[in-house]
Amino acid sequence: MRAAWTLLKRDLQLAVREGGAIGTALGFYLLVVAMLPLGLGPDLNLLSRIAPGILWIALLLAALLSLSRIFETDFEDGSLELMALGELPLELVAAIKALAHWLTTGIPLALLAPLLGILLNLDIGAYGVLVLTMLVGTPAISFLGSIGAALTLRARRGGLLLALLVLPLYVPTLIYGITAISSALVAPDAFVPSLLILTALSLGSLVLGPIAAAAALRIQMQ
Amino acid sequence: MQLTGENLVLQRGQRTLCEHLSFAVTAGEVLLLTGPNGAGKTTLLRAIAGFLAPAAGAIELKGGDTEQTVGEQAHFVGHANGVKSNLTVTENLEFWAAFLAPKSNRMSHIERIDKALEDFNLLSLADIPAGYLSAGQKRRLGLARLVLAHRPLWLLDEPTSSLDDASATNLANVVNAHVAAGGLAIAATHLPLGFEPARELRLGRVAAS
Amino acid sequence: MQTQSFTQRFANPTRFMAFSGALMPWLAGLSVLVIAYALYRGFTAPPDYQQGKTIYIMYIHVPAAWLGMMGYALIAASSFGLLVFRHPLADVSAKTAAPIGAAFTLLALITGSLWGKPMWGTYWVWDARLTSVLILFFLYLGLIALRSSIEDEPLAAKLTAVLALVGVIILPFIKISVEGLDIPSLGISIPAWNTLHQPSSVFRSDGPKIHISQLVPLLISAIGFTLLFFTMHLKAMRNEILRRRVKSLRLAEVDRARASETTVAAE
Numbered sequence: 001m002r003a004a005w006t007l008l009k010r011d012l013q014l015a016v017r018e019g020g021a022i023g024t025a026l027g028f029y030l031l032v033v034a035m036l037p038l039g040l041g042p043d044l045n046l047l048s049r050i051a052p053g054i055l056w057i058a059l060l061l062a063a064l065l066s067l068s069r070i071f072e073t074d075f076e077d078g079s080l081e082l083m084a085l086g087e088l089p090l091e092l093v094a095a096i097k098a099l100a101h102w103l104t105t106g107i108p109l110a111l112l113a114p115l116l117g118i119l120l121n122l123d124i125g126a127y128g129v130l131v132l133t134m135l136v137g138t139p140a141i142s143f144l145g146s147i148g149a150a151l152t153l154r155a156r157r158g159g160l161l162l163a164l165l166v167l168p169l170y171v172p173t174l175i176y177g178i179t180a181i182s183s184a185l186v187a188p189d190a191f192v193p194s195l196l197i198l199t200a201l202s203l204g205s206l207v208l209g210p211i212a213a214a215a216a217l218r219i220q221m222q
Numbered sequence: 223m224q225l226t227g228e229n230l231v232l233q234r235g236q237r238t239l240c241e242h243l244s245f246a247v248t249a250g251e252v253l254l255l256t257g258p259n260g261a262g263k264t265t266l267l268r269a270i271a272g273f274l275a276p277a278a279g280a281i282e283l284k285g286g287d288t289e290q291t292v293g294e295q296a297h298f299v300g301h302a303n304g305v306k307s308n309l310t311v312t313e314n315l316e317f318w319a320a321f322l323a324p325k326s327n328r329m330s331h332i333e334r335i336d337k338a339l340e341d342f343n344l345l346s347l348a349d350i351p352a353g354y355l356s357a358g359q360k361r362r363l364g365l366a367r368l369v370l371a372h373r374p375l376w377l378l379d380e381p382t383s384s385l386d387d388a389s390a391t392n393l394a395n396v397v398n399a400h401v402a403a404g405g406l407a408i409a410a411t412h413l414p415l416g417f418e419p420a421r422e423l424r425l426g427r428v429a430a431s
Numbered sequence: 432m433q434t435q436s437f438t439q440r441f442a443n444p445t446r447f448m449a450f451s452g453a454l455m456p457w458l459a460g461l462s463v464l465v466i467a468y469a470l471y472r473g474f475t476a477p478p479d480y481q482q483g484k485t486i487y488i489m490y491i492h493v494p495a496a497w498l499g500m501m502g503y504a505l506i507a508a509s510s511f512g513l514l515v516f517r518h519p520l521a522d523v524s525a526k527t528a529a530p531i532g533a534a535f536t537l538l539a540l541i542t543g544s545l546w547g548k549p550m551w552g553t554y555w556v557w558d559a560r561l562t563s564v565l566i567l568f569f570l571y572l573g574l575i576a577l578r579s580s581i582e583d584e585p586l587a588a589k590l591t592a593v594l595a596l597v598g599v600i601i602l603p604f605i606k607i608s609v610e611g612l613d614i615p616s617l618g619i620s621i622p623a624w625n626t627l628h629q630p631s632s633v634f635r636s637d638g639p640k641i642h643i644s645q646l647v648p649l650l651i652s653a654i655g656f657t658l659l660f661f662t663m664h665l666k667a668m669r670n671e672i673l674r675r676r677v678k679s680l681r682l683a684e685v686d687r688a689r690a691s692e693t694t695v696a697a698e
Contacts, residue, residue, distance in 0.1 A: 003320065014306060078300055079304040081271075082304045082318070144601075147593075151593065151594055152580075156581075164573050168605070169597070169601050171608060172608035197608075201604065208600060220590075221273045221274075
């Protein structure tokens with residue numbers, strides 16, 4: 001476990017020192033949300049009705065931008081090969097790198113969401129629920145996304161391909177994330193079940209993501 | 223301790239690189255892999271490390287830890303150095319020391335890092351971010367991993383690439399000390415490395431059949 | 432030779448070529464006959480009292496939707512065969528099934544859209560079942576795109592296999608989240624995301640809810656299109672094996688040329 005902790009610490013340290021990536025994702029999130037009213041018109045009623053959907057989809061897109069970073073630099077500079085020869089199973093290496101991605105991308109994006117909710121006239125009462133569902137749902141984005149990141153390491157047009165591969169995998173998370181928020185606003189009874197399903201999806205991705213990503217990484221290193 | 227390969231068939235893509243290759247390296251000696259480009263030197267080293275499975279044959283480390291794979295008992299130095307530009311030289315070494323030898327304590331990590339800095343003449347660069355280093359200095363940093371954790375088998379792919387003569391001599395001293403202490407090493411090379419005692423395994427291209 | 436299992440003998444591409452070559456014309460002929468008979472039975476059946484003649488679209492739409500799903504299952508099974516058993520034909524099967532399965536899925540979407548116009552008044556509605564077929568189509572596109580963007584073929588084969596297995600694990604969750612799930616005996620009831628679609632009328636715990644005069648042609652049609660799927664799959668596998676042989680012959684030619692160049696240089 002010491003090795004796992006060391007790796008997490010290093011990945012967080014690198015994310016902070018490289019800096020730009022988190023800022024880019026946050027900036028992109030802000031920009032997409034700000035662009036949508038320009039396209040849809042400034043009708044505040046319409047915006048507040050579709051705000052949860054916009055905030056979730058824009059968050060998916062912003063997180064998608066940074067997914068390729070999970071393994072890319074370590075694959076290119078040979079670090080990943082050396083990690084594969086360590087005592088830590090490659091599945092755990094993949095899990096920790098996805099966790100680092102969640103800590104440095106998922107959480108900041110989820111915390112930025114209520115601020116962007118103001119731009120969309122989202123009901124103040126929904127802010128707590130919004131952040132809660134996003135914190136619960138975003139691990140699935142990082143962990144399922146790590147599969148796509150591992151699969152596209154040696155592909156041409158890796159970035160676009162990555163989006164094509166992982167977006168369909170996010171459908172359940174997206175649907176229950178939005179269901180949870182809208183049910184909290186109109187039908188409180190349905191909120192807890194939706195949140196539980198969202199949690200279950202994230203927990204499932206915690207298992208599936210690292211196993212599949214490690215399998216893909218082993219194939220990439222052949 | 224002895225590393226053996228028996229009747230290996232190695233393939234890269236759809237090409238067969240070597241057929242019916244057998245070799246043995248015993249503790250206390252170095253095996254030099256030579257041969258033209260494309261003869262399969264790198265592929266053989268990667269197969270020993272366990273990155274790719276041989277199409278036929280077996281690789282075994284006799285007298286090693288049966289709980290671990292051969293790769294987990296080996297240091298692998300490939301073409302890439304595994305160096306992070308945004309970490310200082312010491313931070314790079316600290317990470318690999320803690321990652322590769324998680325069971326030993328912090329004091330022994332510090333001792334080993336000091337030894338690594340000294341062996342590869344990196345002391346004056348210790349606090350500099352690795353991004354500022356020249357190609358040769360980065361290579362030395364990559365090689366310095368060898369002494370951070372004890373592993374009996376060293377797999378070195380063109381270890382002296384971008385090293386100057388003095389650094390190559392330093393490397394030879396480190397490898398010879400490892401071998402003299404009962405370690406094994408396999409190095410793929412085009413140049414004389416000054417490793418001893420060494421035997422040579424010449425790989426040739428497999429004729430198309 | 433006698434000790435080899437059936438799958439082992441079948442695994443040999445040369446035997447596969449001989450066997451499939453003999454099988455091809457029979458399979459192709461049979462699928463044409465069965466589909467023709469199914470369409471004849473279907474189109475001469477009385478029109479639906481509610482849906483009128485548009486019900487005829489069903490005889491293509493429903494088999495296409497089934498085969499879209501079966502195609503993905505076939506790819507997943509072949510991918511498992513490649514990753515776990517390293518079966519030499521597994522990747523040929525997975526690779527060639529993808530465009531065919533995608534084509535049937537697209538056919539289900541197009542026929543569904545044509546059926547939707549008279550029924551719902553619009554070509555496309557975000558109906559739960561149509562949406563989940565659309566996502567299945569995206570999963571197919573992902574498989575094809577990943578394979579085509581990696582040059583090293585054995586590498587592409589294994590990575591695509593990993594993706595197919597991930598897809599087949601997540602597919603039920605996508606279906607449930609879009610279409611809902613209702614198992615009264617277990618007390619499970621998850622509402623559908625949004626639905627206008629008629630629920631499946633063939634696979635139901637209380638027996639098919641479709642008139643026998645429509646059910647029989649539908650089932651015959653499903654058998655016919657399944658035969659067509661396998662005819663096309665077998666043909667595509669044969670093509671792929673030949674393409675790989677040509678490729679390895681070319682590689683061998685390059686190697687031979689290089690070897691003779693080095694001998695000349697040595698002399």
